[in-house]
Amino acid sequence: MVAQLRGKLVGARVNRSDPSGEIKAAIRQSLVGLFGDSDFDFFNYLSALKARNEVAVVLFVGPNGAGKTTTIAKIADSLGKRGFSCVISASDTFRKAAIEQASLHGEKLGVRVVKQTYGSDPTAVAFDAIAHAKASRSDVVLIDTAGRQETNANLVREMEKMARVLHPHLKLFVGEAVAGNALAEQAASFNKAISLDGIVLTKMDCDAKGGGAFSIAFETKLPIVFVGIGQEYGDIRPFDAEWFVGNVMAA
Ligand SMILES: Nc1nc2c(ncn2[C@@H]2O[C@H](COP(=O)(O)OP(=O)(O)OP(=O)(O)O)[C@@H](O)[C@H]2O)c(=O)[nH]1
Ligand SMILES: [Mg+2]
Structure with a gap:
């Protein structure tokens, strides 16, 4: 960024x-530039699949407690409001009460949750969910998965299997903004394992400075698709780099 700014500002007419106006504008432009081509639109993408009568399969992965299940519930709610029908695959068959947690969201939202017993193969559960979505002419399958650390070889292998066998249209990494620098490293290693398509950054409401967003975008070059800004279903927004940088600079 410093090199970029030097390029822009040295010799510039101010x-x-x-000169603060010009300098601020240059900084702003450089910060927005860190997010690269971040105009991926989740709902447009799903609309295109729906138009082809193709069931969209979206896999959510990430570290423990990052907000995967909550994000899926929020997205299911947003999808319903936009006229998409969806199915949740309770593919976290590992953590205690994970299946009940997904089921409870499903009941509240009126969304079908496909589940098996604890210890079942998460890929098999997702297969069922995709089959159910096809049979019931649903538009989208949202696959919830167990939280995992990049250092847990067994769980990383399990995630690689899901990605390989299920061919999800989108593989989204869910990370919490409050994780700071660890966040970018985690995302980079998940990306290496399954080649991610985008990032959901949760708990932005708890991260005053927003540094996590900069480092994860810079490190992975992946689009930030959504940000989570609270615990309610409505607390999710598509990421907008201009808006985000504006907020950071105003703070
Ligand atoms: N403030 C805030 N809290 C959030 C946000 N997203 C999720 N949470 C909270 O974070 C906690 C963990 O959320 P979960 O959705 O269970 O996280 P998870 O990644 O599914 O967790 P595991 O399945 O255990 O790995 C819950 O208390 C959520 O309410 C957010 O955007 N803002
Ligand atoms: Mg979960």
Whole structure:
């Protein structure tokens, strides 16, 4: 960023009495530039699949407690409001009460949750969910998965299997903004394992400075698809780099 700014500002014509306007604009532009081509639109993408009568399969992965299940519930709610029908695959068959947690969201949202017993193969559960979605002419399958750390070889292998066998249209990494620098490293290693398509950054409401967003975008070059800004179903927004940088600079 410093190199970029130097390139932009050294030799530039600025207002001598108050160069801060030009400098701020250059900083703003550089910060927005860190997010690269981040105009991926989740709902447009799903609309295109729906138009082809193709069931969209979206896999959510990430570290423990990052907000995967909550994000899926929020997205299911947003999808319903936009006229998409969806199915949730309770593919976290590992953590205690994970299946009940997904089922409870399903009941509240009126969304079918496909589940098996604890210890079942998460890929098999997702297969069932996809079959159910096809049979019931649903538009989207949202696959919830167990939280995992990049250092847990067995769980990483299990995730690789899901990605390989299920061919999801989108593989989204869910990370919490409050994880700071660890976040970018985690995302990079998940990306290496299954080649991610995008990032959901949760708990932005708890991250005043927003540094996590900069480092994850810079490190992975992946689009930030959504940000989570609270615990309610409505607390999710598509990421907008201009808006985000504006907020950070105003803070
Ligand atoms: N403040 C805030 N809390 C959030 C957000 N997203 C999720 N949470 C909270 O984070 C906690 C963990 O959320 P889960 O959705 O269970 O996380 P998970 O990644 O599914 O967790 P595991 O399945 O155990 O790995 C819950 O208390 C959520 O309410 C967010 O955007 N903002
Ligand atoms: Mg979960």
